[in-house]
Amino acid sequence: MSNISAPNSSLVLVQKAVKQLRLEASMRRIKVSQAAAELKTFCLQNAQKDPLLTGVPSSDNPFRPPKSCILL
Template identity: 45%
Template sequence: MSGKMCSGSTSIIQAQKLVDQLRVEANMEIQAASLVRYCQEHRRSDPLLTGIAASSNPFKDKKTCVLL
């Protein structure tokens, strides 16, 4: 009888782990959808997509390199 109890509790534990994993995956899908929506809403102001104007680029070299 204790063998059946152990087997039953093992399947309950496995089922609980499966439920927990599915909850995590469902939450990831919601977060991914939210991230996609945010990126689409802000794509016009994203410098990686639109580029940076040379006049406002703080990383642009101030001097040109001259080879002799």
Template identity: 60%
Template structure:
């Protein structure tokens, strides 16, 4: 049966994927959170959402035109 062969192949792929995931190095959530917080603090000065974008270098700013009628 080809469906049995396909199922066997799918299970084999699943096992390979699980082996791969099992081999991934893990760290504690508290450590990950501390590293993430440290990264955010170190890069806060470059974060456009915190410091804004200078008007001159904002590619999304629509050019202002003042039309007097």
């Protein structure tokens, strides 16, 4: 019984591989230099909104250390 299902599973794997290769071959490609230029432009346009570059105000930071209370 395992001899009968082995060719079928092999065929299914090959069909999946062919489908994936066709998908990848049909994708629109651009040059790396163009992609890098677009990425640089995007980063520069959004730099002022990036909390890793501008920092997070302490009032909005959920990870700030808790304030300690001293009761007198």
